[in-house]
Amino acid sequence: MGATEHSAHAGGAGGDGAGGVVRVRGIELGTGVPEIIVPLTGADERSVLAQAERARTAPARIIEWRADLLAPSAPAAEHRERVLGALPALREALAPEQALLLTVRTAAEGGGRALTDADLSALLRAGIALRGADDTALVDLVDVETARAPEAVGAVIDAAHEAGVAAVGSFHDFAATPPREEILATLRAQRALGADVGKIAVTPRTADDVLVLLAASLEAARDGAGPHLAISMGSLGAVSRVAAEVFGSCATFATAGEASAPGQLGADEVSRMLAALRP
Template identity: 60%
Template sequence: MRRRTATVRGIELGRARPEIIVPLVGEDADALQAQAEAATATRARIVEWRLDRFRPDLEDAQEHREAVLDALPALRALLGPDRALLVTFRTTAEGGARPLADRDLGVLLESLITGRRAGTQSAVDMVDIETARTARVVERVIAAAHRHGTVVVGSFHDMEGTPSEQELVETLRAQRRLGADVPKIAVTPHGPRDVLTLLSASVAVAEDLSGPHIAISMGALGATSRVAAETFGSAATFASVGEGSAPGQLGAQDVAGMLELLRP
Protein backbone atom coordinates (compact mmCIF):
# COMPACT_ATOMS: atom_id res chain seq x y z
CA MET A 1 0.00 0.00 0.00
CA ARG A 2 1.32 3.45 -0.96
CA ARG A 3 1.74 6.02 1.78
CA ARG A 4 -0.71 8.92 1.60
CA THR A 5 0.63 12.39 0.85
CA ALA A 6 -0.46 16.01 1.25
CA THR A 7 -0.09 18.35 -1.71
CA VAL A 8 0.26 22.13 -1.70
CA ARG A 9 1.25 24.23 -4.74
CA GLY A 10 2.41 21.08 -6.48
CA ILE A 11 4.63 20.10 -3.53
CA GLU A 12 3.81 16.55 -2.40
CA LEU A 13 4.67 16.10 1.25
CA GLY A 14 5.36 12.50 2.15
CA ARG A 15 6.78 11.45 -1.19
CA ALA A 16 10.49 11.00 -1.88
CA ARG A 17 12.94 13.60 -0.50
CA PRO A 18 11.79 15.55 2.56
CA GLU A 19 10.91 19.19 1.98
CA ILE A 20 12.98 21.97 3.52
CA ILE A 21 10.98 24.58 5.43
CA VAL A 22 12.66 27.94 6.05
CA PRO A 23 11.29 30.09 8.89
CA LEU A 24 11.00 33.87 8.57
CA VAL A 25 11.52 35.63 11.89
CA GLY A 26 11.82 39.29 10.85
CA GLU A 27 10.43 41.73 13.42
CA ASP A 28 9.10 44.24 10.90
CA ALA A 29 8.03 44.37 7.25
CA ASP A 30 11.49 45.31 5.94
CA ALA A 31 13.26 42.53 7.83
CA LEU A 32 10.56 40.07 6.80
CA GLN A 33 10.93 40.97 3.13
CA ALA A 34 14.73 40.75 3.26
CA GLN A 35 14.65 37.31 4.83
CA ALA A 36 12.00 36.14 2.38
CA GLU A 37 14.17 37.25 -0.54
CA ALA A 38 17.07 35.25 0.91
CA ALA A 39 14.82 32.22 1.32
CA THR A 40 13.81 32.31 -2.34
CA ALA A 41 17.47 31.94 -3.27
CA THR A 42 17.60 28.51 -1.60
CA ARG A 43 16.14 25.17 -2.62
CA ALA A 44 13.47 25.39 0.08
CA ARG A 45 9.96 25.19 -1.38
CA ILE A 46 8.05 25.95 1.83
CA VAL A 47 8.48 29.14 3.82
CA GLU A 48 7.18 29.48 7.38
CA TRP A 49 6.18 32.92 8.65
CA ARG A 50 6.64 32.97 12.41
CA LEU A 51 3.91 35.41 13.38
CA ASP A 52 4.94 35.46 17.03
CA ARG A 53 8.26 37.02 16.03
CA PHE A 54 6.64 39.76 13.94
CA ARG A 55 6.07 43.24 15.39
CA PRO A 56 6.97 42.53 19.03
CA ASP A 57 6.18 46.20 19.75
CA LEU A 58 2.47 45.52 19.26
CA GLU A 59 1.19 43.94 22.47
CA ASP A 60 -2.51 44.27 21.63
CA ALA A 61 -3.77 41.14 19.82
CA GLN A 62 -6.00 43.06 17.40
CA GLU A 63 -3.28 45.55 16.45
CA HIS A 64 -0.85 42.70 15.88
CA ARG A 65 -3.41 40.85 13.75
CA GLU A 66 -3.97 43.93 11.58
CA ALA A 67 -0.21 44.33 11.09
CA VAL A 68 0.06 40.69 10.02
CA LEU A 69 -2.79 41.05 7.52
CA ASP A 70 -1.21 44.25 6.17
CA ALA A 71 2.12 42.51 5.54
CA LEU A 72 0.69 39.32 4.05
CA PRO A 73 -0.02 40.36 0.40
CA ALA A 74 3.52 41.63 -0.22
CA LEU A 75 5.04 38.50 1.30
CA ARG A 76 2.85 36.22 -0.76
CA ALA A 77 3.74 38.11 -3.95
CA LEU A 78 7.46 37.91 -3.19
CA LEU A 79 7.38 34.14 -2.70
CA GLY A 80 5.87 33.58 -6.14
CA PRO A 81 3.57 30.79 -7.33
CA ASP A 82 5.89 27.84 -6.70
CA ARG A 83 6.60 28.29 -2.99
CA ALA A 84 4.09 27.47 -0.27
CA LEU A 85 3.51 29.78 2.68
CA LEU A 86 3.05 28.21 6.12
CA VAL A 87 1.83 30.57 8.87
CA THR A 88 2.70 29.78 12.48
CA PHE A 89 2.10 31.52 15.78
CA ARG A 90 4.23 29.63 18.27
CA THR A 91 2.99 30.35 21.79
CA THR A 92 5.33 30.80 24.75
CA ALA A 93 4.01 27.51 26.14
CA GLU A 94 5.77 25.74 23.25
CA GLY A 95 8.88 27.87 22.84
CA GLY A 96 7.42 30.90 21.04
CA ALA A 97 8.30 34.55 21.45
CA ARG A 98 5.07 35.95 22.92
CA PRO A 99 1.94 34.85 24.75
CA LEU A 100 -1.48 34.83 23.11
CA ALA A 101 -4.83 33.74 24.50
CA ASP A 102 -6.24 30.68 22.75
CA ARG A 103 -9.28 32.62 21.56
CA ASP A 104 -7.08 35.33 19.99
CA LEU A 105 -4.91 32.65 18.40
CA GLY A 106 -7.98 31.14 16.77
CA VAL A 107 -9.17 34.52 15.48
CA LEU A 108 -5.74 35.30 14.02
CA LEU A 109 -5.35 31.98 12.22
CA GLU A 110 -8.93 31.94 10.93
CA SER A 111 -8.49 35.48 9.60
CA LEU A 112 -5.45 34.37 7.63
CA ILE A 113 -7.11 31.20 6.37
CA THR A 114 -10.30 32.86 5.21
CA GLY A 115 -8.67 35.99 3.78
CA ARG A 116 -10.66 38.51 5.80
CA ARG A 117 -9.00 41.42 4.06
CA ALA A 118 -9.01 42.47 0.41
CA GLY A 119 -6.01 40.98 -1.33
CA THR A 120 -5.39 38.15 1.14
CA GLN A 121 -7.62 35.47 -0.40
CA SER A 122 -5.69 32.24 -1.03
CA ALA A 123 -2.48 33.84 0.29
CA VAL A 124 -1.98 31.18 2.98
CA ASP A 125 -1.25 27.61 1.86
CA MET A 126 -0.56 25.93 5.21
CA VAL A 127 -1.39 26.74 8.82
CA ASP A 128 0.19 25.49 12.04
CA ILE A 129 -2.04 24.94 15.07
CA GLU A 130 -0.69 23.69 18.38
CA THR A 131 -2.92 20.74 19.21
CA ALA A 132 -2.50 21.26 22.96
CA ARG A 133 -4.46 24.51 22.78
CA THR A 134 -8.16 24.63 23.76
CA ALA A 135 -10.00 21.85 21.92
CA ARG A 136 -12.68 24.16 20.52
CA VAL A 137 -10.09 26.54 19.06
CA VAL A 138 -8.15 23.67 17.49
CA GLU A 139 -11.34 22.25 15.97
CA ARG A 140 -12.40 25.63 14.55
CA VAL A 141 -9.00 26.32 12.96
CA ILE A 142 -8.80 22.86 11.40
CA ALA A 143 -12.37 23.08 10.08
CA ALA A 144 -11.76 26.54 8.59
CA ALA A 145 -8.55 25.36 6.95
CA HIS A 146 -10.19 22.36 5.35
CA ARG A 147 -13.09 24.48 4.05
CA HIS A 148 -10.59 26.73 2.29
CA GLY A 149 -8.20 24.06 1.01
CA THR A 150 -5.44 24.96 3.48
CA VAL A 151 -3.10 22.20 4.66
CA VAL A 152 -3.02 21.83 8.46
CA VAL A 153 0.17 21.19 10.43
CA GLY A 154 -0.91 20.01 13.89
CA SER A 155 2.05 20.60 16.18
CA PHE A 156 3.37 19.72 19.62
CA HIS A 157 6.67 20.96 21.09
CA ASP A 158 8.34 19.76 24.26
CA MET A 159 11.01 22.30 25.21
CA GLU A 160 12.06 20.36 28.34
CA GLY A 161 12.59 16.79 27.29
CA THR A 162 11.62 13.78 25.17
CA PRO A 163 8.51 11.78 26.09
CA SER A 164 8.49 8.00 25.67
CA GLU A 165 8.23 6.45 22.22
CA GLN A 166 4.68 5.32 23.01
CA GLU A 167 3.67 8.87 23.97
CA LEU A 168 5.21 10.37 20.84
CA VAL A 169 3.52 7.83 18.58
CA GLU A 170 0.17 8.43 20.25
CA THR A 171 0.60 12.22 19.97
CA LEU A 172 1.17 11.99 16.22
CA ARG A 173 -1.75 9.60 15.74
CA ALA A 174 -4.03 11.77 17.90
CA GLN A 175 -3.11 14.84 15.82
CA ARG A 176 -4.11 12.90 12.71
CA ARG A 177 -7.43 11.97 14.29
CA LEU A 178 -8.07 15.65 15.04
CA GLY A 179 -7.76 16.36 11.32
CA ALA A 180 -4.14 17.46 10.96
CA ASP A 181 -2.90 16.76 7.44
CA VAL A 182 0.70 16.86 8.70
CA PRO A 183 1.14 15.98 12.39
CA LYS A 184 4.31 17.43 13.89
CA ILE A 185 6.34 16.78 17.04
CA ALA A 186 9.52 18.54 18.15
CA VAL A 187 11.23 17.46 21.35
CA THR A 188 14.33 18.23 23.40
CA PRO A 189 16.93 15.45 23.83
CA HIS A 190 19.20 15.10 26.85
CA GLY A 191 21.22 12.23 25.45
CA PRO A 192 21.63 10.06 22.36
CA ARG A 193 18.91 7.64 23.46
CA ASP A 194 16.39 10.48 23.40
CA VAL A 195 17.23 11.07 19.76
CA LEU A 196 16.79 7.34 19.08
CA THR A 197 13.40 7.48 20.82
CA LEU A 198 12.23 10.27 18.51
CA LEU A 199 13.51 8.52 15.40
CA SER A 200 11.94 5.20 16.38
CA ALA A 201 8.58 6.92 16.97
CA SER A 202 8.85 8.53 13.55
CA VAL A 203 9.43 5.18 11.87
CA ALA A 204 6.50 3.61 13.70
CA VAL A 205 4.10 6.32 12.53
CA ALA A 206 5.49 6.23 8.99
CA GLU A 207 4.66 2.52 8.89
CA ASP A 208 0.98 3.41 9.47
CA LEU A 209 0.97 4.73 5.87
CA SER A 210 -1.69 7.23 7.01
CA GLY A 211 -0.01 10.36 5.66
CA PRO A 212 3.01 12.63 6.10
CA HIS A 213 4.30 13.77 9.47
CA ILE A 214 7.24 15.78 10.82
CA ALA A 215 9.39 14.56 13.70
CA ILE A 216 12.30 16.62 15.03
CA SER A 217 14.76 16.27 17.88
CA MET A 218 15.94 19.79 18.64
CA GLY A 219 19.32 21.24 19.56
CA ALA A 220 22.79 20.22 18.42
CA LEU A 221 22.26 16.74 19.82
CA GLY A 222 19.22 16.23 17.62
CA ALA A 223 20.74 17.54 14.38
CA THR A 224 20.80 14.01 12.98
CA SER A 225 17.00 13.97 12.93
CA ARG A 226 16.99 17.04 10.68
CA VAL A 227 19.22 15.61 7.96
CA ALA A 228 18.21 11.93 8.09
CA ALA A 229 14.48 12.70 7.91
CA GLU A 230 13.82 10.55 4.85
CA THR A 231 15.37 7.42 6.36
CA PHE A 232 13.20 7.71 9.46
CA GLY A 233 9.95 8.69 7.76
CA SER A 234 9.70 12.44 8.42
CA ALA A 235 8.28 14.42 5.49
CA ALA A 236 10.03 17.74 6.12
CA THR A 237 12.79 19.45 8.04
CA PHE A 238 13.34 23.03 9.15
CA ALA A 239 16.49 24.91 8.15
CA SER A 240 17.52 28.53 8.49
CA VAL A 241 18.51 31.43 6.29
CA GLY A 242 20.17 33.79 8.72
CA GLU A 243 18.49 33.69 12.13
CA GLY A 244 16.73 30.43 12.93
CA SER A 245 13.52 29.83 14.86
CA ALA A 246 14.44 26.82 17.00
CA PRO A 247 17.50 25.26 18.65
CA GLY A 248 19.70 23.22 16.32
CA GLN A 249 18.49 24.50 12.95
CA LEU A 250 21.15 24.18 10.25
CA GLY A 251 21.63 26.36 7.17
CA ALA A 252 19.17 25.65 4.36
CA GLN A 253 21.81 25.15 1.68
CA ASP A 254 23.81 22.80 3.91
CA VAL A 255 20.70 20.76 4.71
CA ALA A 256 19.77 20.53 1.02
CA GLY A 257 23.18 19.03 0.24
CA MET A 258 23.05 16.60 3.15
CA LEU A 259 19.57 15.40 2.26
CA GLU A 260 20.87 14.42 -1.15
CA LEU A 261 23.98 12.74 0.24
CA LEU A 262 21.99 10.74 2.79
CA ARG A 263 19.20 9.53 0.50
CA PRO A 264 18.58 5.82 1.21
Protein backbone atom coordinates in the same frame (compact mmCIF):
# COMPACT_ATOMS: atom_id res chain seq x y z
CA MET B 1 -13.93 18.68 2.71
CA GLY B 2 -10.48 17.83 4.11
CA ALA B 3 -7.42 19.52 2.71
CA THR B 4 -5.96 16.17 1.67
CA GLU B 5 -8.98 15.76 -0.61
CA HIS B 6 -8.93 19.21 -2.15
CA SER B 7 -7.23 19.95 -5.46
CA ALA B 8 -9.21 22.82 -6.91
CA HIS B 9 -6.23 25.15 -7.35
CA ALA B 10 -2.47 25.11 -7.35
CA GLY B 11 -2.26 26.91 -4.03
CA GLY B 12 -4.53 24.45 -2.26
CA ALA B 13 -3.83 21.06 -0.74
CA GLY B 14 -4.83 17.78 -2.22
CA GLY B 15 -4.15 14.09 -1.89
CA ASP B 16 -4.49 10.87 -3.82
CA GLY B 17 -5.42 8.71 -0.84
CA ALA B 18 -2.26 6.61 -1.21
CA GLY B 19 -0.40 6.96 2.04
CA GLY B 20 -2.09 10.30 2.69
CA VAL B 21 0.09 12.43 0.42
CA VAL B 22 -0.59 16.14 0.92
CA ARG B 23 -0.12 18.46 -2.06
CA VAL B 24 0.46 22.20 -1.91
CA ARG B 25 1.58 24.24 -4.97
CA GLY B 26 2.72 21.06 -6.69
CA ILE B 27 4.72 19.95 -3.64
CA GLU B 28 3.98 16.44 -2.39
CA LEU B 29 4.44 15.96 1.35
CA GLY B 30 4.74 12.31 2.25
CA THR B 31 6.65 10.98 -0.72
CA GLY B 32 10.17 11.37 -2.09
CA VAL B 33 12.87 13.63 -0.71
CA PRO B 34 11.76 15.55 2.41
CA GLU B 35 10.96 19.18 1.79
CA ILE B 36 13.09 21.92 3.33
CA ILE B 37 11.17 24.54 5.30
CA VAL B 38 12.84 27.90 5.90
CA PRO B 39 11.47 30.19 8.64
CA LEU B 40 11.06 33.96 8.47
CA THR B 41 11.65 35.50 11.90
CA GLY B 42 11.71 39.27 11.37
CA ALA B 43 10.42 41.63 14.07
CA ASP B 44 9.00 44.11 11.53
CA GLU B 45 7.53 43.99 8.06
CA ARG B 46 10.67 45.25 6.31
CA SER B 47 12.89 42.56 7.82
CA VAL B 48 10.31 39.85 7.09
CA LEU B 49 10.24 40.85 3.42
CA ALA B 50 14.04 41.03 3.31
CA GLN B 51 14.23 37.50 4.71
CA ALA B 52 11.64 36.40 2.15
CA GLU B 53 13.83 37.72 -0.66
CA ARG B 54 16.72 35.58 0.64
CA ALA B 55 14.46 32.57 1.07
CA ARG B 56 13.21 32.97 -2.50
CA THR B 57 16.55 31.69 -3.81
CA ALA B 58 17.20 29.11 -1.08
CA PRO B 59 16.75 25.39 -1.82
CA ALA B 60 13.41 25.42 0.03
CA ARG B 61 9.92 25.05 -1.38
CA ILE B 62 8.07 25.80 1.86
CA ILE B 63 8.54 29.11 3.67
CA GLU B 64 7.29 29.41 7.24
CA TRP B 65 6.34 32.82 8.54
CA ARG B 66 6.74 32.92 12.32
CA ALA B 67 4.16 35.66 12.65
CA ASP B 68 4.34 35.56 16.46
CA LEU B 69 7.73 37.26 16.19
CA LEU B 70 6.36 40.29 14.32
CA ALA B 71 5.96 43.47 16.38
CA PRO B 72 6.83 41.80 19.70
CA SER B 73 5.87 44.80 21.83
CA ALA B 74 2.59 45.56 20.03
CA PRO B 75 -0.74 44.92 21.79
CA ALA B 76 -2.71 41.92 20.54
CA ALA B 77 -5.11 43.92 18.35
CA GLU B 78 -2.30 45.84 16.65
CA HIS B 79 -0.28 42.66 16.18
CA ARG B 80 -3.21 40.96 14.47
CA GLU B 81 -3.75 43.88 12.09
CA ARG B 82 -0.06 43.99 11.19
CA VAL B 83 0.06 40.25 10.54
CA LEU B 84 -2.97 40.40 8.27
CA GLY B 85 -1.69 43.54 6.57
CA ALA B 86 1.70 41.99 5.81
CA LEU B 87 0.46 38.74 4.32
CA PRO B 88 -0.32 40.01 0.77
CA ALA B 89 3.15 41.53 0.32
CA LEU B 90 4.79 38.44 1.78
CA ARG B 91 2.98 36.14 -0.63
CA GLU B 92 4.05 38.39 -3.49
CA ALA B 93 7.68 38.31 -2.33
CA LEU B 94 7.91 34.52 -2.55
CA ALA B 95 8.40 32.53 -5.72
CA PRO B 96 5.13 31.25 -7.21
CA GLU B 97 6.18 27.65 -6.59
CA GLN B 98 7.00 28.28 -2.93
CA ALA B 99 4.29 27.42 -0.42
CA LEU B 100 3.63 29.74 2.53
CA LEU B 101 3.18 28.22 5.99
CA LEU B 102 1.58 30.57 8.54
CA THR B 103 2.69 29.89 12.12
CA VAL B 104 1.84 31.75 15.31
CA ARG B 105 3.91 29.96 17.94
CA THR B 106 2.71 30.74 21.44
CA ALA B 107 4.85 31.34 24.51
CA ALA B 108 3.52 28.06 25.92
CA GLU B 109 5.49 26.21 23.23
CA GLY B 110 8.54 28.44 22.96
CA GLY B 111 7.06 31.19 20.79
CA GLY B 112 6.91 34.95 21.00
CA ARG B 113 3.31 35.62 22.06
CA ALA B 114 1.17 34.68 25.04
CA LEU B 115 -2.25 34.15 23.47
CA THR B 116 -5.49 32.71 24.70
CA ASP B 117 -6.88 29.77 22.78
CA ALA B 118 -9.64 31.96 21.39
CA ASP B 119 -7.26 34.72 20.25
CA LEU B 120 -4.88 32.24 18.63
CA SER B 121 -7.73 30.55 16.79
CA ALA B 122 -9.18 33.87 15.63
CA LEU B 123 -5.84 35.12 14.30
CA LEU B 124 -5.10 31.93 12.39
CA ARG B 125 -8.61 31.78 10.92
CA ALA B 126 -8.33 35.41 9.82
CA GLY B 127 -5.06 34.61 8.05
CA ILE B 128 -6.62 31.59 6.36
CA ALA B 129 -9.54 33.71 5.16
CA LEU B 130 -7.39 36.23 3.26
CA ARG B 131 -7.65 35.75 -0.51
CA GLY B 132 -5.45 36.85 -3.37
CA ALA B 133 -6.46 38.41 -6.66
CA ASP B 134 -7.15 34.93 -8.05
CA ASP B 135 -9.51 34.27 -5.10
CA THR B 136 -7.26 31.62 -3.60
CA ALA B 137 -5.94 31.66 -0.05
CA LEU B 138 -2.73 33.63 0.51
CA VAL B 139 -1.40 30.90 2.80
CA ASP B 140 -0.96 27.31 1.71
CA LEU B 141 -0.46 25.70 5.11
CA VAL B 142 -1.31 26.77 8.65
CA ASP B 143 0.25 25.54 11.89
CA VAL B 144 -1.97 25.00 14.93
CA GLU B 145 -0.76 23.79 18.32
CA THR B 146 -2.82 20.71 19.10
CA ALA B 147 -2.35 20.99 22.88
CA ARG B 148 -4.70 23.99 22.84
CA ALA B 149 -8.44 23.68 23.57
CA PRO B 150 -10.02 21.14 21.18
CA GLU B 151 -12.72 23.57 20.03
CA ALA B 152 -10.10 26.20 19.12
CA VAL B 153 -7.96 23.66 17.28
CA GLY B 154 -10.98 22.23 15.49
CA ALA B 155 -12.12 25.65 14.35
CA VAL B 156 -8.73 26.34 12.74
CA ILE B 157 -8.57 22.95 11.04
CA ASP B 158 -12.13 23.28 9.74
CA ALA B 159 -11.42 26.76 8.39
CA ALA B 160 -8.25 25.51 6.72
CA HIS B 161 -10.06 22.64 5.01
CA GLU B 162 -12.87 24.89 3.82
CA ALA B 163 -10.27 27.21 2.24
CA GLY B 164 -8.19 24.43 0.66
CA VAL B 165 -5.33 25.08 3.09
CA ALA B 166 -3.35 22.22 4.64
CA ALA B 167 -3.41 22.07 8.44
CA VAL B 168 -0.20 21.24 10.31
CA GLY B 169 -0.93 20.03 13.84
CA SER B 170 2.09 20.71 16.04
CA PHE B 171 3.46 20.04 19.52
CA HIS B 172 6.77 21.22 21.03
CA ASP B 173 8.55 20.06 24.17
CA PHE B 174 11.48 22.32 25.10
CA ALA B 175 12.19 20.43 28.32
CA ALA B 176 12.62 16.78 27.38
CA THR B 177 11.95 13.90 25.01
CA PRO B 178 8.79 12.00 25.94
CA PRO B 179 8.72 8.18 25.73
CA ARG B 180 8.27 6.63 22.29
CA GLU B 181 4.68 5.65 23.01
CA GLU B 182 3.83 9.22 23.99
CA ILE B 183 5.40 10.66 20.84
CA LEU B 184 3.41 8.19 18.75
CA ALA B 185 0.21 8.98 20.63
CA THR B 186 0.73 12.71 19.99
CA LEU B 187 1.21 12.24 16.23
CA ARG B 188 -1.79 9.92 16.01
CA ALA B 189 -3.94 12.30 18.04
CA GLN B 190 -3.04 15.13 15.67
CA ARG B 191 -4.23 13.02 12.78
CA ALA B 192 -7.44 12.19 14.65
CA LEU B 193 -8.10 15.91 15.13
CA GLY B 194 -8.01 16.32 11.35
CA ALA B 195 -4.49 17.66 10.84
CA ASP B 196 -3.17 16.89 7.37
CA VAL B 197 0.42 16.91 8.62
CA GLY B 198 1.45 16.04 12.18
CA LYS B 199 4.47 17.64 13.78
CA ILE B 200 6.34 17.00 17.01
CA ALA B 201 9.58 18.66 18.13
CA VAL B 202 11.30 17.52 21.33
CA THR B 203 14.44 18.27 23.31
CA PRO B 204 17.05 15.51 23.74
CA ARG B 205 19.25 15.28 26.82
CA THR B 206 21.14 12.17 25.68
CA ALA B 207 21.84 10.33 22.45
CA ASP B 208 19.28 7.75 23.57
CA ASP B 209 16.62 10.48 23.44
CA VAL B 210 17.41 11.08 19.77
CA LEU B 211 16.99 7.36 19.10
CA VAL B 212 13.62 7.42 20.85
CA LEU B 213 12.41 10.24 18.58
CA LEU B 214 13.69 8.55 15.43
CA ALA B 215 12.15 5.20 16.37
CA ALA B 216 8.79 6.84 17.02
CA SER B 217 8.99 8.69 13.70
CA LEU B 218 9.70 5.48 11.83
CA GLU B 219 6.77 3.73 13.49
CA ALA B 220 4.46 6.65 12.74
CA ALA B 221 5.48 6.46 9.07
CA ARG B 222 4.60 2.76 9.04
CA ASP B 223 1.05 3.66 10.09
CA GLY B 224 0.58 4.93 6.54
CA ALA B 225 -1.96 7.47 7.79
CA GLY B 226 -0.31 10.57 6.36
CA PRO B 227 2.82 12.71 6.43
CA HIS B 228 4.44 13.96 9.61
CA LEU B 229 7.51 15.80 10.91
CA ALA B 230 9.46 14.52 13.90
CA ILE B 231 12.33 16.69 15.10
CA SER B 232 14.90 16.32 17.85
CA MET B 233 16.04 19.87 18.57
CA GLY B 234 19.45 21.27 19.46
CA SER B 235 22.89 20.25 18.24
CA LEU B 236 22.45 16.77 19.75
CA GLY B 237 19.38 16.18 17.63
CA ALA B 238 20.72 17.66 14.39
CA VAL B 239 20.97 14.19 12.86
CA SER B 240 17.16 14.00 12.92
CA ARG B 241 17.02 16.96 10.55
CA VAL B 242 19.23 15.44 7.87
CA ALA B 243 18.08 11.81 8.22
CA ALA B 244 14.43 12.77 7.82
CA GLU B 245 13.77 10.55 4.82
CA VAL B 246 15.29 7.43 6.40
CA PHE B 247 13.10 7.80 9.50
CA GLY B 248 9.88 8.86 7.84
CA SER B 249 9.65 12.66 8.21
CA CYS B 250 8.16 14.46 5.24
CA ALA B 251 10.10 17.70 5.79
CA THR B 252 12.83 19.34 7.80
CA PHE B 253 13.59 22.88 8.91
CA ALA B 254 16.69 24.81 7.86
CA THR B 255 17.78 28.43 7.75
CA ALA B 256 18.37 31.07 5.14
CA GLY B 257 19.32 33.54 7.85
CA GLU B 258 18.18 33.43 11.48
CA ALA B 259 17.06 30.14 13.04
CA SER B 260 13.63 29.74 14.61
CA ALA B 261 14.54 26.75 16.83
CA PRO B 262 17.68 25.24 18.36
CA GLY B 263 19.83 23.11 16.06
CA GLN B 264 18.66 24.36 12.67
CA LEU B 265 21.30 24.09 9.93
CA GLY B 266 21.72 26.14 6.77
CA ALA B 267 19.38 25.27 3.89
CA ASP B 268 22.19 24.73 1.38
CA GLU B 269 23.97 22.39 3.77
CA VAL B 270 20.79 20.46 4.56
CA SER B 271 19.94 20.14 0.87
CA ARG B 272 23.32 18.55 0.18
CA MET B 273 23.05 16.18 3.14
CA LEU B 274 19.51 15.10 2.26
CA ALA B 275 20.75 14.16 -1.20
CA ALA B 276 23.84 12.39 0.17
CA LEU B 277 21.86 10.38 2.73
CA ARG B 278 19.04 9.23 0.44
CA PRO B 279 18.28 5.55 1.13
